[in-house]
Amino acid sequence: MENQAGMMLGHIGLSGLSQEDVGDPINMRKHQNMGQPQQDIGDILQQIMTMTDESLDEAQARKHALNCHRMKPALFSVLCEMKEKMALGIRGIQEEDGPDPQILRLDNMLLAEGVAGLEKGGASAAAAAVALAAGGSPNDGSLQHEEYREKLAQIRQMYHSELEKYEQACNEFTDHVMNLLREQSRTRPVSPKEIERMVGIIHRKFNTIQMQLKQSTCEAVMILRSRFLDARRKRRNFSKQAAEVLNEYFYSNLANPYPSEEAKEELAKKCSITVSQVSNWFGNKRIRPAKGTPQPLQTLEDTRHHVTLLTAGYEGIPEVTLSSPCCLHVSDVRQD
């Protein structure tokens, strides 16, 4: 032990210092290589090394004496400095600055999904978006919409409660470590900078845990989202009334069954479906040959042929003069 103390003294360059020099770190550095053993410092270290062999009371008394020793601050200051230079400098390089881009990405995603940030708006908007994507109207208050919102709220609640727990644990642990280090700094060289660095390390560790929480929350939201988006294939037939409205438009515009954007919007409103559903319906209707219903006539010749077929076998029907393609129903022709 004594040898170790001697080695330590030599190692940290405390040999050859006067009392005044040791009291003043600047002067101490000046004399670091001067070779004369310094009795006071030696005594202190000697006492530290032998303290473990003493009884608790004796040790406490000695500890107190050491704490009050006039050379103690100087010794700790030098030890801290050496420690800083030898060990902690390497860690300093690894310290990162600025927010982690991955955390930023996760934060943005959670914000967009309505999990992070204020509940109003975000969650509802996300739910509405999913409802729309699933083919429903955002205003229809469908069960799916409600269910999605409910599940999202559950995820949100769990996320916030876990986040709160982590933050609380982080603060508690940081306080604990800081108090511990402050306490220990009375008996071993722990500089405020080292405490600060330790706090940084703890925060980074907790940030990593937080990132994992954010990541798993994002995954949960994605799974939920895909589950509800997959429900899009679970189609519902349009109501009879909606089908009637769409058919009416289609057959009234057989010559040009391509509703304008405005017409689509109006039809969508009338049928309580989305514009894209209207587009889908017309797209399907145009290419699918309807049984027993007239199809769009592309040319004037087609229309004339159609009229000829419809009027065949009927007498007294005036000749129809056509200047453009159109569509006639049997009921249009069979009249007195």
Added chain:
DNA sequence: TGCAATGATTGAAC
């Protein structure tokens, strides 16, 4: 249960 009807999706063409 099989099958036709039908809403939705996808990829190519424009």
Added chain:
DNA sequence: GTTCAATCATTGCA
């Protein structure tokens, strides 16, 4: 961007 054509997947009926 829209439209078409092929296809998928579900619904509803006999």
